[in-house]
């Protein structure tokens with residue numbers, strides 16, 4: 001089972017949007033996927049709330065994590081956010097043993113992929129995401145402050161690798177919200193490729209308001225409008241994750 | 249002295265961009281302004297780092313908060329971020345008495361405005377921002393998830409008002425990153441005005457990549473390109489804050 005935490009301490013760079021589309025895309029390609037919404041804000045849970053999410057579809061009599069999992073659509077399952085009623089406070093203890101158990105149970109349950117949506121800022125929940133998964137996917141906006149955030153995030157990964165061996169491995173950096181009309185995006189992508197080479201996904205996620213619209217309807221773009229720019233971009237990305245890059 | 253915390257737990261909605269432009273705009277209109285970067289990420293500090301920020305310009309022999317303040321430009325002063333070396337951990341204690349003292353010292357020092365850039369997520373630093381200021385300005389992106397964040401933020405303000413009387417008063421909601429080509433922005437603005445009436449600023453901040461460019465050059469848009477769309481939008485906003493709305 002592959003497990004990836006979608007993380008970046010910078011806010012609004014497309015972590016949630018990337019997490020739900022990577023998860024749904026993998027499910028559409030035939031894998032059993034568990035999407036875990038680790039953000040008390042519950043944005044991922046909200047963004048897919050109209051996709052036939054069925055409370056009753058949790059296995060009756062299910063125990064452990066399976067009592068909490070809900071089938072979203074096909075082979076995409078969701079562990080919803082704990083919600084803002086359990087807002088992160090300095091006293092919220094996240095049980096590391098519970099996380100390890102969670103991951104083991106999912107693997108036993110036949111899950112092939114675990115995708116975790118992390119909150120911005122490396123707090124308890126953010127670190128839980130790194131501990132829960134082996135890999136980390138960092139979405140980066142094609143903008144200045146996001147670049148700054150990336151170097152810091154990479155240092156965080158080194159810390160995670162040291163503290164939790166077998167965790168915090170960089171799956172890659174995905175450039176998001178690319179505004180094709182603007183040269184700054186080109187410069188940033190070029191910069192990233194020079195510094196991180198093949199660690200930068202070839203797929204670029206272009207700005208597309210349909211992604212925002214889809215979220216407001218509680219559906220991923222694959223359900224909302226399969227052939228728009230945003231859908232094609234995320235489809236390319238899922239294909240690249242599954243099959244690797246097409247060119248050298 | 250008026251004091252305002254620019255806050256919203258949703259990431260990437262333009263808190264930092266709004267904080268630096270409100271602060272610089274007020275300074276350009278003749279007020280003495282202290283901008284406090286309460287986000288350990290230090291995005292506000294970075295975004296104005298090339299504006300003649302002078303380490304030596306801190307008053308020599310200055311004590312207390314004045315030893316930490318740096319003159320940025322004209323009457324705009326900055327209390328820089330504590331930086332990611334002091335990243336927020338569950339054990340970071342923010343001294344409430346220190347915050348009250350900070351605010352009192354600034355007022356004694358002749359400051360007319362205090363603008364605080366808060367991090368996303370209501371953590372220690374976020375709450376410190378609410379305690380430090382009397383008012384709160386909530387930037388809201390013209391998008392679905394941002395709307396969800398707003399209702400939650402308003403509940404947070406009620407909590408703040410109850411816990412810290414004289415604090416957490418809503419100055420207003422500023423709609424940011426408006427993509428004029430897209431109908432969803434119109435619907436969101438309409439929705440907001442229906443629900444919050446005059447609490448929604450009339451000024452709308454349109455999407456303008458020049459704002460991103462300016463940040464990458466370490467300057468506000470007023471220094472970088474005074475007559476572009478983003479500059480005119482933030483100028484309108486500053487004028488509205490100072491003079492109130494032009495229509496009923």
Ligand SMILES: Nc1ncnc2c1ncn2[C@@H]1O[C@H](COP(=O)(O)OP(=O)(O)OP(=O)(O)O)[C@@H](O)[C@H]1O
Nearest residue numbers: 011012013014015016017120206207208212259391
């Ligand atoms: N490619 C895109 N084009 C246009 N809008 C986008 C795109 N990707 C994401 N968005 C929108 O930008 C906003 C922020 O995206 P998202 O919530 O995925 O970021 P995030 O990093 O998860 O934010 P947070 O730090 O608050 O968790 C959302 O309203 C989302 O719909």
Ligand SMILES: Nc1ncnc2c1ncn2[C@@H]1O[C@H](COP(=O)(O)OP(=O)(O)OP(=O)(O)O)[C@@H](O)[C@H]1O
Nearest residue numbers: 011143259260261262263264265368454455456460
């Ligand atoms: N009106 C705008 N048009 C285009 N880009 C914008 C606009 N306002 C802000 N941005 C850009 O969007 C990104 C996010 O903005 P900003 O950093 O101000 O948000 P934030 O709410 O402070 O984020 P965080 O939650 O990480 O603190 C930045 O790269 C910024 O330059």
Ligand SMILES: [Mg+2]
Nearest residue numbers: 015016039043
């Ligand atoms: Mg998110």
Ligand SMILES: [Mg+2]
Nearest residue numbers: 263264287291
């Ligand atoms: Mg910010």
